Amino acid sequence: RKEVEQDPGPFNVPEGATVAFNCTYSNSASQSFFWYRQDCRKEPKLLMSVYSSGNEDGRFTAQLNRASQYISLLIRDSKLSDSATYLCVVRNSGAGSYQLTFGKGTKLSVIP
Amino acid sequence: DAGITQSPRHKVTETGTPVTLRCHQTENHRYMYWYRQDPGHGLRLIHYSYGVKDTDKGEVSDGYSVSRSKTEDFLLTLESATSSQTSVYFCATGQANEKLFFGSGTQLSVL
Numbered sequence: 001r002k003e004v005e006q007d008p009g010p011f012n013v014p015e016g017a018t019v020a021f022n023c024t025y026s027n028s029a030s031q032s033f034f035w036y037r038q039d040c041r042k043e044p045k046l047l048m049s050v051y052s053s054g055n056e057d058g059r060f061t062a063q064l065n066r067a068s069q070y071i072s073l074l075i076r077d078s079k080l081s082d083s084a085t086y087l088c089v090v091r092n093s094g095a096g097s098y099q100l101t102f103g104k105g106t107k108l109s110v111i112p
Numbered sequence: 113d114a115g116i117t118q119s120p121r122h123k124v125t126e127t128g129t130p131v132t133l134r135c136h137q138t139e140n141h142r143y144m145y146w147y148r149q150d151p152g153h154g155l156r157l158i159h160y161s162y163g164v165k166d167t168d169k170g171e172v173s174d175g176y177s178v179s180r181s182k183t184e185d186f187l188l189t190l191e192s193a194t195s196s197q198t199s200v201y202f203c204a205t206g207q208a209n210e211k212l213f214f215g216s217g218t219q220l221s222v223l
Contacts, residue, residue, distance in 0.1 A: 042216070042217075043202055043216055043217055044212075044214050045214070046212070099157060099170070100212060102147075102154050102155040102156075104152070104153065104154035105154055
């Protein structure tokens with residue numbers, strides 16, 4: 001089983017739609033979780049961290065389920081500018097905890 | 113945005129030649145990383161550094177070496193480039209347990 005798995009998509013959604021991405025991770029000792037966004041031919045940038053209690057930033061909501069070892073990202077009222085690839089990222093605890101493991105990403109296209 | 117500069121931005125080289133990619137940061141971050149990104153594989157860690165002269169291997173380190181002689185600079189060297197090393201290379205920096213900041217990437221083509 002790969003360490004971090006994501007549905008590659010693509011997800012093609014109309015403007016204004018709500019879309020959700022899931023990500024599963026294999027290491028139960030994983031410590032920190034993030035969603036990064038990557039635009040075509042650009043570098044990844046942090047979208048948001050994911051906290052145990054769940055967290056929201058405007059139209060974006062992240063959830064963590066440690067028991068089932070998955071992370072989710074919900075985007076409400078999708079905008080054209082949300083079109084990008086969304087990367088699920090996990091940091092493990094202990095030795096090597098300064099290393100992040102990236103999922104392969106889920107591609108989102110928001111259509112007018 | 114964090115001050116991370118990668119050079120060169122684009123490089124075309126021939127099989128068997130040595131290549132060095134440079135990452136320069138102005139953030140005084142302790143940790144620096146080299147990733148490669150390929151279709152179907154996502155971002156994979158090549159090498160990382162946790163301080164000056166302190167480096168370690170990532171998951172795809174074969175054929176690559178690194179050096180970090182000062183905080184600001186992290187060099188990635190392909191001793192003898194192969195076509196399988198054609199990729200986009202990203203440098204990233206950060207502090208412990210904090211988010212990473214990425215450079216703009218280097219597109220390397222090995223012919």
